Amino acid sequence: MTSIAQRMMGNPVFSLVYEKAWRPLFTRGFSLGGSGTADYDHALRAYLARPGERHVLDVACGPGNYSDDAAGGLTGDGRYIGIDFSAAMLARAGHDHHAERVTFVRGDAHRLPFADGSFDTVLCLAALYLIPDPLPVLDEMARVCAPGGEVIVFTSARTSVAALPGGPLAAGLVGLRLFDLDELVDRLRSLGLEHLEQTVTGVGQYVHARAPKASS
Ligand SMILES: C[S@@+](CC[C@H](N)C(=O)[O-])C[C@H]1O[C@@H](n2cnc3c(N)ncnc32)[C@H](O)[C@@H]1O
Numbered sequence: 001m002t003s004i005a006q007r008m009m010g011n012p013v014f015s016l017v018y019e020k021a022w023r024p025l026f027t028r029g030f031s032l033g034g035s036g037t038a039d040y041d042h043a044l045r046a047y048l049a050r051p052g053e054r055h056v057l058d059v060a061c062g063p064g065n066y067s068d069d070a071a072g073g074l075t076g077d078g079r080y081i082g083i084d085f086s087a088a089m090l091a092r093a094g095h096d097h098h099a100e101r102v103t104f105v106r107g108d109a110h111r112l113p114f115a116d117g118s119f120d121t122v123l124c125l126a127a128l129y130l131i132p133d134p135l136p137v138l139d140e141m142a143r144v145c146a147p148g149g150e151v152i153v154f155t156s157a158r159t160s161v162a163a164l165p166g167g168p169l170a171a172g173l174v175g176l177r178l179f180d181l182d183e184l185v186d187r188l189r190s191l192g193l194e195h196l197e198q199t200v201t202g203v204g205q206y207v208h209a210r211a212p213k214a215s216s
Pocket of ligand 1: 023059062063065083085086110124130
């Protein structure tokens, strides 16, 4: 059965208000009204915008709300590709973010239509908790990440606050999954990723990991 959250993602009206209204509110919600998640998000955007010739993949990119940052500093053959399975979100992305070096494609995060090791940066932000079978998405992200490249995830975290009475039930009712604190890092580690960094902000978590460099 399709969850409430998944149905919202396919709705053109929701895609219209997502970037400017919903996402900033939701971001604050992750740090329970505090600024921790918004501050980290700000830092992440600045990090993504650093200059360089990178190939960036944004898995479940929604309306492309990170594309301007992630493509802003790209040089040479650098490219940003956003992939999402919602036609409504992609229509919005194409309308609002049609920069040079930016491409949006429709597809399923479980079967990324790219060769192994194609991207230097592989993002999945604010989406894994909506995906009914999310851990294989991490496998795919690790597969398409180039040696020495990075995987960056922002999603939910089952912290003590999230586990308070009503929290898991409310999340489950709208179709949001709460990840155990070691769930994503364990999976990424088992895929051979290294230098794992996890930052927990309220009921959210950012995870950064690197694929091992190719041996010479
Ligand atoms: C809440 S939005 C996140 C958008 C953006 N990444 C952000 O950080 O705000 C979640 C997105 O995940 C997409 N999505 C959910 N399941 C997916 C799947 N299996 N494959 C591709 N996209 C998916 C939805 O269509 C939606 O656009």
